[in-house]
Amino acid sequence: MVGIRNAERHSQSIRDSWERCSHQHGLLPSTRRPVLRLQMSELSPRSQAFRERIGGCVQDLDHLADLAMRAGSCLVVTDRDRVLVDLRSRTGTVADYATYGIAMGSCWDEKIAGTNGISMAMGEGGAFTVRGDDHFHSCFRPFACTSVPCLDAESSVIGALTLVTTDRRNAFDYVFAQHALSLAADRLQARLFHRHHAPHLKVRISDPAGGGTLRPNALVALDDAKRIVGVTAFAAHLMGARAPETLIGQRLEALFDLDLEALPRNPDPVLHLRLPQSPRAAQRPAGGGTRGLGAGLRRLAAQGPDMALLIDRARKLVAHGSPLLICGDSGTGKSQFAEGLLEDLGRQKGVMLAMDCDGLAANPAQAAALRSALDQARRLSAAPDDGCRPVLWLENVAALPAEHQAELAQFLTGLERAGQLEVRPGQTAAQGVVILSTVRGDWQELATGGLRPDLLHLLGKAVIRLPNLRDRDLSKVISALLDQHRPPDISLSPETEALLHAHDWPGNLRELASVLAEALVCGNGQRITAADLPARLHRCPTDAPPPEISLRDALDSAGWNVTKAAQIMGISRATINRRIAAEGLARPR
Structure with a gap:
């Protein structure tokens, strides 16, 4: 799911950055204007070089900028050295951002600007949100900044895309920013890949572990002999390769036993291919039944x-x-x-x-x-x-x-x-x-x-x-719930089954799950007896008397502690011992 990454990992990355800022870089949180800016003579060649690297993909940035401004955010584009080479925001707000150092030519290297989204995303190699209080320098804490690295056709980092907004401490803002930026970065890399491999056949492959979804930058380029001449890092990851370069020169057909000639071609020169097998995850089987379900x-x-x-x-x-x-x-x-x-x-x-x-x-x-x-x-x-x-x-x-x-x-x-919301049958x-x-x-x-x-x-x-639970197949529901526990061969005594089927279950599935969990804790963990069930289940709602707890069930529930078994059955310890001898029961080994 696109969004703030695993909370503990995210927090640890922020703590590590603060540690570097304090002890390695010698920064002070109270510095009022920490960001350095390049002179225009230094910035112009950088901006020109970045535009040349992204070629004709400026329209993707235009679309992202429009989306950002409608959301009240500012789009920041930085090169691989973390220097701001493009900035888009609503008319009249550029000067406001510049007050905080967010301006053309500003440098967002952690060694200078402290903990910030641009440095974190490029260092972590993926989308990263630095919320207000996560910033090392206190002057940036009114803002939240989300950044995503930009990759070229060969998956080398060429810069980062960032959305900066006033931090409302709303997780939905961070989710939206990461989604919009990740999609824009994927599309940007896809355009660069198409341009770099213009003469070659391109194949866009699916992610079997993600339900067969297709991302725009999951691309492989093939020469006339169907050998791989280019592959993005994401596509290589889906194919189980440690690095894209290990796939260069190999035949895609041989790797996955495919017949590319048999695939239908779309109007564009790109084949959409769902891999029949994946080193990362098996495909869900086709057809009916439950095997294809999560x-x-x-x-x-x-x-x-x-x-x-x-x-x-x-x-x-x-x-x-x-x-x-x-x-x-x-x-x-x-x-x-x-x-x-x-x-x-x-x-x-x-x-x-x-x-x-x-x-x-x-x-x-x-x-x-x-x-x-x-x-x-x-x-x-x-x-x-x-x-x-x-x-x-x-x-x-x-x-x-x-x-x-x-x-x-x-x-x-x-x-x-x-x-x-229009439903089209068959589609x-x-x-x-x-x-x-x-x-x-x-x-x-x-x-x-x-x-x-x-x-x-x-x-x-x-x-x-x-x-409701009473309208389902109770035996199958019980089996399904018990299958989630270990050991998997948990059994029920006949008296237990009778009590469970006699109960009306006003709390439905939630109540049944709680009763079974309680019984597993109170019993021996292998066989649930009537003695393990809570007292309310022994008060049978029908006129029939509740089933009597058997000696074997009482002993199993008590772990063969005779005193506890006597308490469960409401009889003396001596009576228990006499009945054990009379029935020829023996403690299980």
Whole structure:
């Protein structure tokens, strides 16, 4: 998922940079104007050299700059020496940024400017956000800067693209910046690769681990003999190579047992190729059944044929771009269902804008975050990436206050008018926003006052109602939940099965998972007996008396501690010993 990287790793990188700034570079956080600027005589040849390196790709920067200015950000372009060679911002704001040293010719090397996004991204080799308080110099702390390295046709670093904005401490801003910059950098490298290898056949390959998605810079160039003459670092990574140069001269057909001549050619001179196998990850098998599902959906599908049918239906609806409303009582697994669908789409490479609408009315900061999420979703849908659609996930959407319902309805109406919510039978939506929402209850409850009618029908172009636990195949649900534990061969006593099937499960899947987890902790971890279950399950809701706990179950639950087994059964220790002898039981070895 595009966004702030692993939190601990990100924090450690910031701490390491601060350590270098203090002890290696000798910088002081209180320095008011730390940035050095080159003279115009030094800057002009640098700017010209950078423009020559990116050739005719200025239009990509123009598009990114327009997007940045509409978002209230400033686009900064630096060369490989971290010198600012291009700056785009709204009219009248250039002087304001210059007050802080963000101006043409300024140098953003860490040794001078301290911890900043440009140096961090180029040092880390990937997208990096330095938030306000992450900056070493206090004068930069009003800003957040997100940077992405720019690569040429041979994957050498030629500079960086950066978005600078006032830091609102809103994670959605960082997500949007990383997505927009990564997409622009990918497209820039792709253009440079096409230009550098103009005479050659180009193949753009998919990422099997990302759901078969195609990125613009996953490129391989082939000569007439189908030998590799050029490959980007990202494509080499997908192909399992340690470095691009190790693939030069090899035949792509031989590497993956392909027939390139049999592939259909597009109008452009680029073949789109999904690798039949990958050293990094196996392809999901084609066809029906659960083998092609991700782990989350596979666990849910194992709960019975009805769940498998629901999953199949939901996958088709989401793939075709239909907003999906997931209904169900508390504990039926709505969030797990949504997470499984996103995993199935390969959303680890997407942009997630998630929001829990419960309690929004009492939290102004959450209300502002919702508006920001909708705004970011609009921008991301205006700059889509192939196979990398942004996700808007709203949990407990029925709890939205009336004013926010109006904002969400306006957003969805805009998407509908743009054709992004139009479902075309037989076609899969490759772009646009993936919209998922969850709600307690069912459609009828929403239709009688939970949501305003226009929003209800915009969100509910497709509705999935998850059944309560009592309406599922309980034996299969129990087996699916136990399969997640170790050791995998956990068994249930007949009395335990009877108690579990007799319970009404008002808490649904969540309650069952808690009961099984408690039983595994309280028992011997290998066999769940009636004695291991919580007391409330022994109070059978029917007129039938609860099953009696057997001597063997009591002993297994107590780990063959006779005193504890006697307490479980409510009899004396002497009686327990007599019954053990009478039944010929022996402590397991």
